[in-house]
Amino acid sequence: MERVRSPWVGLNLDVGHVYCVEEDPATTARRLGPHIRHIQIEDIAPSREHRHLVPGDGAIDFDLFRRALDDIGYAGFVTVELYPYLDDPAVAARRSLAHLRARGF
Numbered sequence: 001m002e003r004v005r006s007p008w009v010g011l012n013l014d015v016g017h018v019y020c021v022e023e024d025p026a027t028t029a030r031r032l033g034p035h036i037r038h039i040q041i042e043d044i045a046p047s048r049e050h051r052h053l054v055p056g057d058g059a060i061d062f063d064l065f066r067r068a069l070d071d072i073g074y075a076g077f078v079t080v081e082l083y084p085y086l087d088d089p090a091v092a093a094r095r096s097l098a099h100l101r102a103r104g105f
Helices: 015-020 025-035 062-072 089-101
Strands: 011-014 036-041 077-080
Touching: 011 015, 011 025, 015 025, 015 036, 025 036, 025 062, 036 062, 077 089
Parallel strands: 011 036, 036 077
Antiparallel strands: none
16 A cells, blocks of 8 residues: 555455454554445454354454544545345345444444
């Protein structure tokens, strides 16, 4: 990012992937804050196995992550990626929204 120096290049922060590689999403958001243009959320089990879960069903601390976003002043888009829930996407979406809204998203 330092070499590119373009307002047209930014970062999609995938919170679940950050957690899967054994990094803390809140710490990562603070470190990469100026480059984040979009945030993609899914929860991940404590085993860190890459299986997308509804936020709140895994081990990611979304309260802590939300505070990190407030600290860096992030006000952009946050989306939830739940492709494993093809059989009942409306339920997964409602549960995700309820969990995230309760945390200020």
